[in-house]
Amino acid sequence: MGMVKDTKISGFSKRLAKLRKARGLTQQQLADRIHVSRRVIAYYEAESDNPPSNIVILLSKALNVSADELLGLNPASNHAQGQASLKITRRMKKIEELPAVEQKFILKAIDSHLKALEK
Numbered sequence: 415m416g417m418v419k420d421t422k423i424s425g426f427s428k429r430l431a432k433l434r435k436a437r438g439l440t441q442q443q444l445a446d447r448i449h450v451s452r453r454v455i456a457y458y459e460a461e462s463d464n465p466p467s468n469i470v471i472l473l474s475k476a477l478n479v480s481a482d483e484l485l486g487l488n489p490a491s492n493h494a495q496g497q498a499s500l501k502i503t504r505r506m507k508k509i510e511e512l513p514a515v516e517q518k519f520i521l522k523a524i525d526s527h528l529k530a531l532e533k
Contacts, residue, residue, distance in 0.1 A: 424463060425486050431459040433477045433484065438500050448472040 434444050434455070441455040448469075458465055458473075465473075474481040482488040509520055 426463045426465055426484070427459050427461065429484060429486055430455075430473065433479060434459070437477055438504055444473075444476060447476040 434441070439447075441459070442452045445452045445455045449472075450469075454469075458469065470481050470484060474484045477484065480488065509517055512520070
């Protein structure tokens, strides 16, 4: 008889939390995407390195990553640029919802800061 390999996926919890946050999602938003409770997401982010395959599939689709990446079998692809763009886009959408006076104030502050960085 052969030895049974350890099926624990080292670092799954931290990887899941990191990917969720990088996508700008709350635990509740991710839970809603895969039709589970927020507590399920909290559990997998904090206490479990043994996710069932059906959860891995749902999470990988919801986070737009491969199951291998989520499980740590393949190195994470560089999502940094996409993550930053997503965060900026979300903020810009919030700014667009503000009254014109508030928008002008915020954009003027951004422009001023960017100009100072160019020096």
